[in-house]
Amino acid sequence: MKASTLSFLTLAVIASLLSLVNTQSLISSSVPDPVTHIAVSANGVFVSTDTHIYNFSSTLQQLGALGFHGGVVKGIASTTDGEWCVVCTEECGLNLYLTCSVLKGSNLSTSAVEGTASKSRSSLAVFTATGGGGSSFYMGSYINHHILYYQYGFPGNTLSRATNRLHQLSGSNFHRTFVKGFFALGYAYYVTLDPPKRGTTKQIRIIRVCNDSAANDFSNQYELTLGCDGQDSFFNPTLLDVSVIGEELLLIAIKTGSSADVCSYALSEINSLMDATYESCIVSGTGNKNIFWQQFASCSEKLSGSICGISDSRSRNPAPAVGVSSILSPKRLITNNTILHGLSAITGMRIEDINFIYLAFVADGIHYISKYQWSNMDLKFLKEVIVTSSITSLSWSEGSEYVYGISGSNVIALKIEDCSSATSCSECVSLGDPSCGWCMIENKCSRRPFCQDNNETRRYLTQGDSNSCINAMHIQTTYVIDTYQQPYQINLYFSLPPMLPGKQYFCVFNGIMSPIAVSVNSNISSCSVQTIVSQVTDIQLDTTFSIYSNRTGVHFYTSPAKITFYNCPTATRCGECVQSKVCGWCQLDFTCSGNNSLCTAGSWLRLSNAENDICPFLQPNPLTSDGRYTQPANVVKNLALSTANTQFKTGLSYECVYGTVTRTATVNNDNMVTCINDPVLTIEGGVGTQNVPLSIRQVYNRNKYTIETNYNSKLSVTLYDCPLLAADCSSCLSQSAGFNCSWCTSSNECRDASDCNDISPIMSTRNCPLPVITDFDPKAGPPSGGTVVTVSGNNLGAKFSDIETVRIGHKNCRISEYRPADKRIACIIPASNETRDSNETVAVSLRWSNGIAITSSSLQYQFITPVIQSVSPTFGPVSGGTKVIVKGTNLDIGNKEMTRVIMTKDQKTKKTCPDVQCTVLNIAHTEITCITAGTSVYDCMRNVIVSINGASFSNNTIKYQYKPDPIINSVTPVNTIPAGGIQLIFTGSNFDSVQSPSITINDSRLTPSSVEPCVTNDTNTLICNAPKITNVTDSGYYGTHIEYKLMLDGADTLNSLGAGLRLTLQPDPIFTGIDVNSRSVPVDDRKSTLDNEIADITIKGMNIRSVSHSEIAITLGDDMCIVRSTSDTEINCTPPDKQSGTTLTLRIRVGRNLEFPITGSNGSEWTLHYITSGATVETLVSESKPISVNAIAGGAFAIVILLIVAILLILAIRILKTRLYINSMKERHENGDKDDKEIDQKDQLNE
DSSP: OEEEEOBOOOOOOHHHHHTTOOOOOEEEEEOSSOOOEEEEETTEEEEEOSSEEEEEETTOOEEEEEEOTTEEEEEEEEOTTSSEEEEEEEEOSSSOEEEEEEEETTTOOEEEEEEEEOSSOOEEEEEEEEETTEEEEEEEEEETTEEEEEEEEETTOOOEEEOOGGGGBOOTTOOOEEEEEEEETTEEEEEEEEOOSSSSOBEEEEEEEEOOTTOSSOOOEEEEEEOOSSOSSOBOOEEEEEEEETTTEEEEEEEETTEEEEEEEEHHHHHHHHHHHIIIIIISOOSBOOOTTSOOOBTTSSEEEETTEEEEOOSSOOOSEEEEEEEEEESSOOOOTTTGGGEEEEEEEEETTEEEEEEEEEETTEEEEEEEEEETTEEEEEEEEEESSOOOEEEOOTTOSEEEEEETTEEEEEESOOGGGOOSHHHHTTSOOTTOEEEGGGTEEEOGGGSTTTTSTTTEEOTTOGGGSOOGGGBOOEEEGGGSOSSOEEEEOSOOOOOOTTOOEEEEETTBOOOOBEEOOSSOEEEEOHHHHTTOOSSEEEEOEEEEETTTTEEEEEOSSOEEEEOGGGOOSHHHHHHTSSOEEETTTTEEESSGGGOSSSOEEOOOTTOSOOSOEEOOOTTSTTOOEEEETTSOOOEEEEEESOOOOTTOEEEEEETTEEEEEEEOTTSEEEEOOOSOOOOGGGOSEEEEEEEEEEEETTEEEEOEESSSSOOEEEEEOHHHHOSSHHHHHTOOTTOOEEEETTTTEEEEGGGOOSSSOBOSGGGSOOOEEEEEEOSEEOTTOOOEEEEEEEOOOSSGGGEEEEEETTEEOEEEEEEGGGTEEEEEOOOOOOOOOEEEEEEEEEEETTEEEEEEEEEEEEEOOOEEEEEEOSEEETTOOOEEEEEEESTTOSOGGGOEEEEEEOTTOOSOOOOEEEEEEEEOSSEEEEEEOOOSOOSOEEEEEEEETTEEEOOTTOEEEEEOOOEEEEEEOSEEOTTOOOEEEEEEEOGGGOSSOEEEEOOTTOOBSOOEEEEEEETTEEEEEOOOBOOOOOGGGTTSEEEEEEEOGGGOEESTTGGGGEEEEOOOOEEEEEOGGGSEEEEOOOSOTTSSOOOOEEEEEESGGGSOGGGEEEEETTEEOEEEEEOSSEEEEEOOOOOTTOEEEEEEEETTTEEESOTTOOOGGGEEEEEETTOOTTHHHHTOOOOOHHHHHHHHHHHHHHHHHHHHHHHHHHHHHHHHHHHHHHHHHHHTTHHHHHHHHHHHHHO
16 A cells, blocks of 8 residues: 655755745744644634743734643644634543543633543643534543544534443553544544553554544444555654645655655555455454554454444454554655655645645744645645744644644744735736736735625736736727717727626726626726816826726726827917927928827928927027027118028918017028018116017918027017117227127217118227216225225216226225126225325226226215214113214214114223114215114113214214113003094113103004103102094994004013003093073172182083093183082082172093094083172073262272272282182192092982
């Protein structure tokens, strides 16, 4: 009998293998102790150490752990779905117990427990199977010289059976080691290592036990010896690993000494041999039982029963078992000296009817896991990964996506395929891994089961089928719209998989889904692009392209190249047209087309790969740096333009366009276009130059086309008018490059050389009339120099080299700027230590045709020293902002823009005082006005320095001092009115630091009518008048806060007190006059006006309490009406004491800005009458009667006496009232609003 030994590729050189490696990434996880057992399911993996079991997900995320105290884990198994896990432990102690527990896979909780007792160490093989109404786990063990087989059902299966212990006793020297167990073809199989009856060598055996659910025990056992090294006798193998592939093939890896083998056995052959043994031994009774662990027995002695129920009725409890007499071994053995020499683990699997083998081995100190395809006894290398340490076990389970391995305390996981690493069809079908294929309609590389409709035609492409991939070269990527006829469509020159009934493919452009269905034919498919064509509004539209399947919902093909649509007629410029490399320019139609047949005349211009430029272009002027052209205005002169590709053609003419003006042009074959500028071109606005856009038009058959400019911007022509540009010879000849101005001596003016009647116009400044200085500025400067002097004149040269020197007196003035067109020369007087004032002549020397020409000024330049006489003010706040006026003489000399005012430390001051600039506002001959900058240092005396062109001038007797900024603590009152004019009193400190404080409203809603000045009483008090507000148009403003700003030089304060600097706006007070019941005041005849108090009067109004009563002044005639009480609608005041018959006019002033009555209003309500008690104003008139002369005389005398007394009394009262008024005004701001409260209290007392 023969088995097969795997024929491996002999890889003598590992380096050549590594060049073929397609590396897959490993997943790894670890546990605290070395891993002893592993059980794999489709959904995860269980591993154990001696004392614990761990549950991991398929990607090795730990899910749970369970410890077993006082025992050692001897074996574990898992159901294929991972729902249950079987753990067998051996308890330590005098009597050893082997216990197997069924755990819930999700949380490792115990569900059922079965146990067997033992008195010596055991070996164990445990595995699970599904069938018979539930799950079972199988166990083969060697316990106390008994060879036992068990089956236990767990949740869903109540079956529980075992071999008869009495029949399974082995000899005292026989110790069977169970290595592996598995379930296949309806049988339970166990792989063991068995010793001979004597000696130390071992043999590998496989035991088969029937899975007969009707039997109460396992009354059948078939044994077969497996040879794997070419020997039929016993040997000493190290069993590395056992694996089963698809219930068909058994792989056993062994190592004997330094050689290793991987042997394969067909389970069908093993079963045939065991079935034949049953027939010969049990049925026919020939041969021996061949059960080496019991005494020798002949098959002819009392053996009977079925193949799964053997009965041996002999004494001594023989086992119901038979063995195959011969060893199943390969015909020849092949040992690989490279891979197998370091072999450590093996596992096999069948995936989609393809067999794969994974080998773990070490070579040259590097640890590998290799994947092979096994077909017809040949191995094909597929992939390989490198691991960091030796792998001692490899395992896989049906349905699992990973191969798992043990390496010390680590568990590793290796995906069984790496299909997703391929992102294209060609890459996928070239992987070489037969488990991978290209899922055409899902655009992915995957295993066949994960591809929808994988059995349909061309839906799943296998390895090597690259010809069926969609090739980008098979797609029409260029579409020229105007060369196609409707309906518009693009062609796909490849075959798509046939569509399933009711399903459709769609073309998708730019990722926008639209119902563009693909028309599928045998070899060519197409889709409409009508909607795309309508969107091509420019010459070119680049689009992405993909094909979408509504069966899978996937864009299963995306073109790596864009599909470009060309709408050639939309291009209106030749350059744009031909740059597309697809469209061409109809030379005489001035149109862009996709085909030369669409041109009606001329050539079809289209760029080839060797050409760069075929369109007509206007070139920049090669004679100017900026490419512009120049043309004299008001002169008949043609203009030659440089062009490209403007050859002469019959019927094609040209025009030059200057802005909106057109002139005819001619062209020759040297690419020059000549503009015929007759009539002349003119300049608008009477200026000397004008830039005008310049272009050339082609004209054919009444169609016109403006040729493009071969430049980075539009070209222009500068029109120039020489007579307007220059009035003298040298400035005429110094005009910009390209201007052909010359000096015409016959007309004594600047003209274009082509328009000058002179035989030889002057073209060089050395031939111009002699230079003349007409002016210079400034007229004076400091003696120490540094001043920039600008000299103006005529014929001062045309270029810098024409100037020999500029001198001011004996000083050589260095030229800093030369502008011949503006007839100016700027020079700098050199700095020196000179302090003497003097007057000097300005002279310019120029190189002229006959040598050096010198011109001098008629006026003299003054070197003069400024004098500082005073500074006002001499102090200001540290924040700056103070307007300072420096007075003196000659303060306006030099370059004013270089004049500075600097506050610098006084030499006597020991304190560190940085210089501070005072920004110059105005410079006059006798004064300079500037604004001080802020500084951080105050109480420091500083000198005031005036710097003119670098020279410093000062007066040591004049100082400026920075003082601390004002600080505001409070303000009263807190109300204001639109009319303003009421007094605001601020308290704080340092108010005397400011020279001219002022106040204004700073609310964005309101407009102040003025900036009101403030008065500083002392350093702690500031009095201001509230500004008037002009635009309070909404009563909603009243009662709200407004903000104001104190302007304290640079220490301007905006809300520095927060709410304290906000005023509440109240409506203006309004007075309507004397109450009707108070317009007459009764008085009695009495010897003294002090005998009786006069009655108070009532004045009506509204909003009276918007202001403090101290802001309200009431006068009757020339006297005050003393206020007694106020409310919001009236004021009660005591009028002056007058005689009966007196009439006084009422006047009221609120603050500074409100007066009542309003001008023009002076009715009875504003008049107060004094009457006799009991009389009225009317009775004063009605009671008049005739009197005698004596009465008149006596009365006259009495009247004189009364008048004298009255005058004296009035004078006394006026003096008293004046004193009272003065005292009242002093107290008005001290008391403020307190007075209103006091008046209210008096009113209550009077009541």
